[in-house]
Amino acid sequence: MTAETAGPRDAGDALLARVVGVTRRYAEVTALDDVSLDVPAGQLLGLLGPNGAGKSTLLQLLCGLRRPTSGRVELFGLPPTEPAARRSLGMTPQETGLPPTLRVGEVVDVVAGHFAAPMPTGDLLERFGIADLRRRQTGGLSGGQKRRLAVALAFVGRPRLVLLDEPTTGLDVDARHDLWAAVREYHREGGTVVLTSHYLEEVEALAERVVVVDRGRVLVDGTLDEVRSAVPSRRVRLRAAAPPALAGADVTRVVSDGDRHELWTTDADDLVRRLVRSGTDFRDLEVASASLEEAFLAVTAGAAGPASPTAAPRPGTEKEVAR
Numbered sequence: 676m677t678a679e680t681a682g683p684r685d686a687g688d689a690l691l692a693r694v695v696g697v698t699r700r701y702a703e704v705t706a707l708d709d710v711s712l713d714v715p716a717g718q719l720l721g722l723l724g725p726n727g728a729g730k731s732t733l734l735q736l737l738c739g740l741r742r743p744t745s746g747r748v749e750l751f752g753l754p755p756t757e758p759a760a761r762r763s764l765g766m767t768p769q770e771t772g773l774p775p776t777l778r779v780g781e782v783v784d785v786v787a788g789h790f791a792a793p794m795p796t797g798d799l800l801e802r803f804g805i806a807d808l809r810r811r812q813t814g815g816l817s818g819g820q821k822r823r824l825a826v827a828l829a830f831v832g833r834p835r836l837v838l839l840d841e842p843t844t845g846l847d848v849d850a851r852h853d854l855w856a857a858v859r860e861y862h863r864e865g866g867t868v869v870l871t872s873h874y875l876e877e878v879e880a881l882a883e884r885v886v887v888v889d890r891g892r893v894l895v896d897g898t899l900d901e902v903r904s905a906v907p908s909r910r911v912r913l914r915a916a917a918p919p920a921l922a923g924a925d926v927t928r929v930v931s932d933g934d935r936h937e938l939w940t941t942d943a944d945d946l947v948r949r950l951v952r953s954g955t956d957f958r959d960l961e962v963a964s965a966s967l968e969e970a971f972l973a974v975t976a977g978a979a980g981p982a983s984p985t986a987a988p989r990p991g992t993e994k995e996v997a998r
C-alpha cells in the first residue's frame with residue numbers, strides 16, 4: 676500500500692475519544708445518565724440498545740453536534756466542538772440529506788475537497804459497492820443506495836475515527852454485507868469505529884467490543900462473549916396456579932399469562948432443581964434456548980435503575996426480578 680492510499684494507522688493504545696461522567700438532558704428527558712466510555716485507537720465498538728436508549732445522543736456528543744448537560748467529552752484530546760478535533764473524524768448520522776441534482780461522483784468529489792489526502796473517488800465507490808452509481812444523480816437513488824453513499828462519505832477523508840449511526844438501516848441483505856465488508860477493511864487498516872445498531876447480528880458481525888445502552892445507562896461493556904454470558908440465555912416454561920417463587924434461583928424475568936409462566940435464567944439446570952425441591956405443583960415443563968437477540972431484549976426490558984420518562988411502558992404481565 677502506498678503512502679497515498681494508506682488508510683488510518685493508529686497505534687492501538689491511544690484514546691481517540693472519551694466520555695467522562697456525562698449526563699445529557701432534553702427538557703425533562705434524561706437521554707444519558709452519568710455515562711463514561713473510552714474509545715481506544717483501533718477498536719471496532721458496537722453500541723447496542725433499543726429505541727430511545729441514548730445511542731444517537733452519545734454519538735452526537737462525540738462529534739460535537741451536542742454538548743453534555745454535565746460531564747466531559749474529548750475527541751482526540753480536545754473538546755469535540757473544536758474544528759481541529761473533527762478533522763480526523765468521519766460521521767454518518769441516522770438521516771442524511773444529499774444534494775439531489777449532483778451525481779454520486781460529484782458528491783464524493785465535493786466532500787473530498789475538504790480533506791488534504793482524501794481517498795480517490797473511484798476507490799471509495801468501489802469499496803462501498805456503488806461504483807456503478809457514479810454518474811447517477813443522488814435524487815434518483817433508492818433509499819438503500821443513498822444510505823450506502825452517505826456511509827461511504829464518512830470515509831472519504833481517511834478519518835482516524837468513524838461514527839456510524841445505524842449504518843445499515845434500510846439496506847437489503849447483500850448491501851448490508853457489502854457495507855460490513857467495507858467497514859471491516861477500514862478497521863483492518865487500523866481505523867477505529869463506533870457504530871450504533873438495534874441488531875445484535877450486526878454487532879456480532881463487526882464489533883470486538885459491545886456496549887449495551889438502555890434508558891441512558893451503560894448496562895454491559897465488554898467483549899461479545901462477556902455480553903453473552905451476562906444475558907439470560909434460557910427460558911423455562913411451565914404451567915402452575917401461580918408463578919413459582921424460587922429463592923436463590925438466578926431468575927431475571929418472569930412473564931406470566933394465566934397459568935403459563937416463563938422464567939428467564941442463565942442456569943436452567945439449577946432452576947429446575949430448585950423448582951422440584953420447592954414442591955410447586957407444575958406441569959408441561961419446557962426448557963428452551965433463547966437467541967442472543969431475545970436474550971438481549973430480555974436484559975434491556977428487565978434493566979433495573981431509574982427509568983427515564985421516555986422509557987417504554989412494559990407489558991403488564993411481566994414481572995421483573997432484581998438479580
Ligand SMILES: Nc1ncnc2c1ncn2[C@@H]1O[C@H](COP(=O)(O)OP(=O)(O)OP(=O)(O)O)[C@@H](O)[C@H]1O
Pocket residue numbers: 701702704705706724725726727728729730731732733873985
Ligand atoms: N432533540 C431532542 N429533543 C428532545 N428529546 C430528545 C431529542 N433527541 C433525543 N431525545 C430523546 O432522548 C432519548 C434518547 O434518544 P436517542 O436518539 O439518543 O436514542 P437512540 O438510542 O439513538 O434511539 P434510536 O435507536 O431510536 O435512534 C429519547 O427518549 C429521545 O426521545
